[in-house]
Amino acid sequence: MSDDTDWTGGCLCGKRRYRFRRPPSTAGYCHCSMCRRATGGPFAFLVRVDEAALEWTASRPAVYRSSPIAERGFCPDCGSPLFLRYDDDGRIRLTGGSLDHPELIRPQYHYGVESRLPWMDCGQGLREEETRERF
Numbered sequence: 546m547s548d549d550t551d552w553t554g555g556c557l558c559g560k561r562r563y564r565f566r567r568p569p570s571t572a573g574y575c576h577c578s579m580c581r582r583a584t585g586g587p588f589a590f591l592v593r594v595d596e597a598a599l600e601w602t603a604s605r606p607a608v609y610r611s612s613p614i615a616e617r618g619f620c621p622d623c624g625s626p627l628f629l630r631y632d633d634d635g636r637i638r639l640t641g642g643s644l645d646h647p648e649l650i651r652p653q654y655h656y657g658v659e660s661r662l663p664w665m666d667c668g669q670g671l672r673e674e675e676t677r678e679r680f
């Protein structure tokens with residue numbers, strides 16, 4: 546991950562596209578049930594980037610308030626989940642699968658491990674943390 550890489554990504558239909566200049570600060574798995582539902586997968590692969598360095602280069606995504614402390618962005622045309630953003634955080638968590646080159650980023654931690662599916666066997670040995678957000 547070099548500093549001058551132009552990182553890009555977007556939704557399935559191509560109407561929502563983003564770019565960021567600075568490399569991601571970190572990336573990891575989130576196993577929480579909200580991420581499961583929001584992505585439709587067994588976990589979310591989330592890539593944290595500075596929101597100030599992120600630019601939407603086509604139309605902006607639609608936003609859904611998914612909890613009292615966070616919202617999620619998605620493409621209203623094709624439904625692709627694009628990000629999770631906590632209200633008190635200057636970083637945005639992009640869905641790793643929406644990157645044009647997700648192979649350049651490796652997950653570094655597990656979050657929400659209390660909800661991890663019992664058959665989930667990827668990313669062994671990575672740091673683990675439980676969800677702070679409780680309802």
Ligand SMILES: [Zn+2]
Nearest residue numbers: 556558620623
């Ligand atoms: Zn789309």
Ligand SMILES: [Zn+2]
Nearest residue numbers: 575576577580
């Ligand atoms: Zn989550």
